[in-house]
Amino acid sequence: MTVPENVRVYCPVCQAKFKFTPNWKAGDIVICPICGQKLRLSLSKDEWVGERPEKGLEKEIRERTDEYARLKGYVFNDMKEELIQGLLAKNKRFGDFYCPCRMEHVPEFMCPCKPTRGGDVERNGKCYCGLYWKKA
Amino acid sequence: MANKPKVYALSTCPYCKRTRRFLDDHKIAYDCIEVDLLDDEKQDEVLDEIEKMTGKRAFPVVIVGKEIIVGHDEEKLKKVFKV
Numbered sequence: 001m002t003v004p005e006n007v008r009v010y011c012p013v014c015q016a017k018f019k020f021t022p023n024w025k026a027g028d029i030v031i032c033p034i035c036g037q038k039l040r041l042s043l044s045k046d047e048w049v050g051e052r053p054e055k056g057l058e059k060e061i062r063e064r065t066d067e068y069a070r071l072k073g074y075v076f077n078d079m080k081e082e083l084i085q086g087l088l089a090k091n092k093r094f095g096d097f098y099c100p101c102r103m104e105h106v107p108e109f110m111c112p113c114k115p116t117r118g119g120d121v122e123r124n125g126k127c128y129c130g131l132y133w134k135k136a
Numbered sequence: 137m138a139n140k141p142k143v144y145a146l147s148t149c150p151y152c153k154r155t156r157r158f159l160d161d162h163k164i165a166y167d168c169i170e171v172d173l174l175d176d177e178k179q180d181e182v183l184d185e186i187e188k189m190t191g192k193r194a195f196p197v198v199i200v201g202k203e204i205i206v207g208h209d210e211e212k213l214k215k216v217f218k219v
Contacts, residue, residue, distance in 0.1 A: 082150035
């Protein structure tokens with residue numbers, strides 16, 4: 001099957017779409033280049049979507065944060081483990097990996113939050129909660 | 137101290153935990169409100185109060201008399217509590 005050039009994949013974490021690579025097929029595991037989430041590809045109603053294979057698991061948030069930092073060239077500091085524990089507590093109490101330092105439990109504050117994806121680390125040297133840091 | 141210091145915190149925030157640990161380690165008695173665990177009505181009320189005091193929704197907030205400390209700041213805590 002030939003996939004047209006403008007096909008995109010929807011990521012349920014960052015709620016954005018990224019470019020589909022022609023050799024991908026349903027069931028493949030890919031990394032969202034915007035937020036670092038691991039996704040299993042599926043075709044739903046003529047649209048490619050990514051599903052979260054380890055939704056809600058500790059492995060998911062640890063992999064996502066590491067991937068995002070790798071993609072962006074960001075680094076962590078000694079607060080990382082405490083912030084991961086905060087993210088795990090958010091998931092347990094409020095249903096997903098929302099920023100541990102914010103009150104609002106809305107999709108744009110799922111880690112990495114929208115302001116972070118919008119350039120907060122570049123502007124301020126770190127993200128809101130201090131998980132991701134710009135390399136010195 | 138006439139009025140016990142008050143801490144507004146989020147249950148998931150590691151900086152709030154560090155502030156509480158600092159106060160505990162220095163045996164400073166305080167009242168703590170975990171804002172994210174309040175019911176909606178009480179939460180709105182407390183958040184309005186915090187925004188009026190600090191101009192933002194950032195945590196932790198420590199109130200000691202007229203002093204307001206926003207964020208985990210050990211130097212400020214040491215100064216205010218004279219420890």
